[in-house]
Every structure is written in C-alpha cells, then in structure tokens.
Amino acid sequence: MHYGGKKKNKMEYILDGLKQGLALLFPPNREILQIVILSLAVSGGATVLAATTAIPSALFLALKEFRGKRFLVGVVNTTLSVPAVLIGLLVYGLVSRRGPLGTLGLLFTPGAMILAQALLAFPIITALVLAALKGIARDSRDLALSLGANRLQLALAVIHQGRFAFLTALIAGFSRVIGETGMTLMIGGNIKGHTRVLTTAISLETMKGNFEIGIALGIVLLLAALTINIVLQWAQGK
Amino acid sequence: MMNIRVEKLKQTAGGRLILDDISLDFAAGAVNVILGPNGAGKTTLLRLLGQFDAPRSGEIYYDGGASSRLPRSGRTALRRRIGFVFQTPLLLAGTVEANLLYGPRLRGRSVSGAEIGQTLELTGLKGRELQDARQLSGGEKQRLQLARVMLLNPDLYLLDEPTANLDPISVKNIETMILRLAGSGKTVILATHNLIQARLLAGRAVFLKAGRLVQAGSAAEVLSRPLSLDIAEFSAAENIISGTLARRKERTVLVCGELVIEVVSERSQGAAAAVIRPEDILVSKKPISSSARNSFRGAIVAVTDLGLVTSLSVDCGGILFTVFITRISCAQMNLAPGIDVSLTFKATSVHLLPLG
Numbered sequence: 001m002h003y004g005g006k007k008k009n010k011m012e013y014i015l016d017g018l019k020q021g022l023a024l025l026f027p028p029n030r031e032i033l034q035i036v037i038l039s040l041a042v043s044g045g046a047t048v049l050a051a052t053t054a055i056p057s058a059l060f061l062a063l064k065e066f067r068g069k070r071f072l073v074g075v076v077n078t079t080l081s082v083p084a085v086l087i088g089l090l091v092y093g094l095v096s097r098r099g100p101l102g103t104l105g106l107l108f109t110p111g112a113m114i115l116a117q118a119l120l121a122f123p124i125i126t127a128l129v130l131a132a133l134k135g136i137a138r139d140s141r142d143l144a145l146s147l148g149a150n151r152l153q154l155a156l157a158v159i160h161q162g163r164f165a166f167l168t169a170l171i172a173g174f175s176r177v178i179g180e181t182g183m184t185l186m187i188g189g190n191i192k193g194h195t196r197v198l199t200t201a202i203s204l205e206t207m208k209g210n211f212e213i214g215i216a217l218g219i220v221l222l223l224a225a226l227t228i229n230i231v232l233q234w235a236q237g238k
Numbered sequence: 239m240m241n242i243r244v245e246k247l248k249q250t251a252g253g254r255l256i257l258d259d260i261s262l263d264f265a266a267g268a269v270n271v272i273l274g275p276n277g278a279g280k281t282t283l284l285r286l287l288g289q290f291d292a293p294r295s296g297e298i299y300y301d302g303g304a305s306s307r308l309p310r311s312g313r314t315a316l317r318r319r320i321g322f323v324f325q326t327p328l329l330l331a332g333t334v335e336a337n338l339l340y341g342p343r344l345r346g347r348s349v350s351g352a353e354i355g356q357t358l359e360l361t362g363l364k365g366r367e368l369q370d371a372r373q374l375s376g377g378e379k380q381r382l383q384l385a386r387v388m389l390l391n392p393d394l395y396l397l398d399e400p401t402a403n404l405d406p407i408s409v410k411n412i413e414t415m416i417l418r419l420a421g422s423g424k425t426v427i428l429a430t431h432n433l434i435q436a437r438l439l440a441g442r443a444v445f446l447k448a449g450r451l452v453q454a455g456s457a458a459e460v461l462s463r464p465l466s467l468d469i470a471e472f473s474a475a476e477n478i479i480s481g482t483l484a485r486r487k488e489r490t491v492l493v494c495g496e497l498v499i500e501v502v503s504e505r506s507q508g509a510a511a512a513v514i515r516p517e518d519i520l521v522s523k524k525p526i527s528s529s530a531r532n533s534f535r536g537a538i539v540a541v542t543d544l545g546l547v548t549s550l551s552v553d554c555g556g557i558l559f560t561v562f563i564t565r566i567s568c569a570q571m572n573l574a575p576g577i578d579v580s581l582t583f584k585a586t587s588v589h590l591l592p593l594g
Contacts, residue, residue, distance in 0.1 A: 147387075150314045
C-alpha cells in the first residue's frame, strides 16, 4: 500500500484503486463474476417474490372498500421505516436452528437472503404501487365498468394503466435490496462462493485493505443501478 | 327503455351517511332530472344506479328485477345495458376512434364503419376520428363520452352533470342529444343543478338535499310548487316572503311587516313563507280592479333587461318584489326607477311553505 506518499497526490490513491479495479473487471475476474451473478439472483429473486405478493395486495387495497382499510394502509406505510437490521433479526430468529423454520437449514443460504430481502422490499413495492394506483385506479375502474367490462377485463384495464407504476416500484424495491449490507451479512454470512454478494464483499474487502476489489465491485453496483434506470426511462418514454 | 325503482337506498362513505333512505320511481323512456345543491348525493345515487358501487342497504330494481340478487355474470350483463357519462370526462389515452372502440372491444363485438360514422355525425365529431382524445375541448370531450355510450346503444343513460362548465353552444348540443335519446324511448337520468335545463329536459324531477329525498314529481310540479323552502331557494324562486299566518275578516292572510297578503291555506296560524312566481304578478301604472285579492303600490327600484323579458324590482312596504314584463310593455308604460306601480296577484298564486 502506498497511500500518503510525500510526493504523490492523495487523489492518486483513489485513482490507482480505480485503475486496478477496472483491470479486475476487463476481463472479469472469476470470483467477481460469481459475486455479481449471486447478487443479481438473490436480489432479483427477492424482488420477484415480494412483487408477486405486494402488487396484488396493493391492487386489493386500491380497489376494495372495507373496514380497517385506512389502518392497513397505515401499517404498510409504517413498515417502510422498519430498519433492515430488525428484519434481519426477525428472519434470523425464524431460520436459525432453534427457530420455527430451523429444520429447513436455511441460515447462511441464498434462500434465507432472498426471504429477508423480499420482506424488506414488500412494503416498498406495496406502498409505491398503492400511491400510484390511488390516482388512476378509480378512474380506470370507472371507465372500464362504464363501458361494460367484466371482472377480468376490469383487472386487466387497471393493470394496464398501472404498468409503469409497477415497473417503478419493482426497480425501487430491487435498488433497495441489492444495496442492503448489514441484514444480508447477518442472514447470509458472507461465505465465499456461497453467500458472498456485492455489498458484503465490498465491505469485507475494503476492511481487509483490498481497496481495488472494493472499487471494482462498486463499479458493478453502480452500473447495475444505472442500467436499471436507463431501462426504466426508456420504457416510460415508450 | 328501462324501468327503474329504488327502495330504501342507503349509502355511506367513511362513516358518513351520503344517501338516507331513498325510495322512488323513475319514468321509463323519458328524461328524469336529479336536482339538488352540491353534496346532496346526486353523484352517489347515479353511481349506485350505474352499478359502480354497492349500496350500504336497500335495493335497486331494473325492469322489476332486484339487482342485489344478480350473479356476477348477470351484473355484467346489466351494466352493459347502462351507459354512463361522467361529469369530468374519463377518456382513454389515444385517439377518438380508440375511445369509441373500447366498449365494443370489451363486449367482443365489432362495429361497422357506418355505425361509427353515424355516431360521430350525431355528436358533431365527424372528421375527428384520428385526433388525440385528450386534446379535445371540454365540450368535445363531453360529446365523445356521449358518442362512446351511444355507440353501445344502452337502454338506460346516466348522465352526471353533462353540461357543467361547458359553453352555451355545447350545452345546447348536448341538451338536443338528450331530448333525442328520450324521444327514441331511452330512459335518461341526469344530475344537474341547472334549473333552466331541468325545466327544458325533464319529464320527472327528483330533488335531493343532504342525502334525503325532498320531493319527486313532474318537473313542472317540483319547480313551480316546491314542497320545501330548500327547493324554492334552490330553484331561485324570485319572491320568497316570510311572515305569520292569521285570520282577518273571514280570510286567511300572511302578515309580512306592513304587507298583508291574502292566501289560500288550511292553516291560519304559525310562520310560513310565500313563494310568488314573477310571471304571476300583474304590473300596472294605476291600481286595477280585478278579482285578484292582492294589490300593492310600490316604487320601481331597478329595471333589468333580461333579453326576452324585462325584470322589475319593486319596493312594496319594505319588501322587494321581482316581476317580469315584456320589453315592449316596459317601453309603452315608460317604466323607470322611481316610478310608482301597482302589483296585482291572486291569492291562489301564492304558494305557501311551512317554516320552522
């Protein structure tokens, strides 16, 4: 390590790290590739799992009138501010050997990480879809009903109107969970080649002093976020 | 044509009672007008009739059939016999044509170019097929909503203030279309707070206030012989005078300060309001002898040219009367502010409403 050399500019420490980081990516190092793939799989899986429950829940909350609806919406909005580490604690309790799901042996597996991240993404996706549907659900429902839609056609009409809201919510959920560190570390354990993902690897490698590996992984994380947002903008422009 | 009857309809929203125990019949194959101030429950009632929402309690009968007992498929079939026009136009993002074709598509039905052409012609939207529906003017949007519904040929039209915020020409166009629909045997129910429109269109009028049914009957009856002061005030009845009923010389009178107005009433005591329609009051420069029981002298305060008629404000003993005369008689009599005139009207022209 040669940071802080008298003749060297302190910025060079960062620039060197950047250079070495890029070298690890082009061509990609096998270990880094594995980390990237696991990250996308875990966070993608968690987002899909959360979305399959969150979107129907949001549609239900937006379209149905029932007693206690306001309370339920309040609960969803409150869970938005539950710290990730508490969700980690909850999932740890569930899947650790002495917990209710202990026999499944899920602790320190990608499966447990997906479960925890899905729990983190669920309120985000529900709240965002609900907020977006609030403005459009009633109108698109009324319009479809007034022209004779049956129940299926009605649901499809609302989903069609809300398609960008769903996409935005999915991406917000995905961005949140792929950037999550503490909880993922608790549940996954950052086991090399098994549960090591981008964020846990960045924090570990940087703490070990492998700044360049941290930078390489950081670039991947940034690129992932950038790509997702470009895709989103493109889809909304269409 | 569709027969509609509602029985003991109740609706709540957020714990608040919006419609309270509404029972009434609508006239089939005619225009029915739902009148009432904002917040009376007009839109809520229309939404229930249109099967958008379920009532808290009560029943709606369509051609005698109770709607709450319908299976899901029956409800969709019923909704397909109803056309709804929203107060704020709800249009699909897309062309005028895309909006017209949405209904038939939901029904899995194809429509011919001729049918579309005819509907566009009727609603004055010919040549606009490919225009972006959201770029249309307010009146055009409203006509497109009507066109979209007409293309589906429903038996019942529900129109929620279809001419609110439109220019006079668009209003005229839509009123003409509504009259044509009723003329062709469709049942039309529309909410409005435009009295002139109600008189022009309605066979039957229903007056709601704060979720309660105040009066239902022929439009002429509800507007000319209102059962409550609310309707009289809402229908902008010009002369509403409150006083106390009394017996004087074998006759029943309403004492309003200096004025003693002779009325026809079964009651002869208590507070009451008199509604006298401006067109029932005769104006003359000199007192005239007639069988009419009421004649008062007063000075003209204001003369307002309303176009077809001229409105005079006359101060009789501290009470301001509004009367209508033709423009020609106004000119012939040289009427101007400051001139004294006589106002004469029959006791039977005084419509009494109980107060308090």
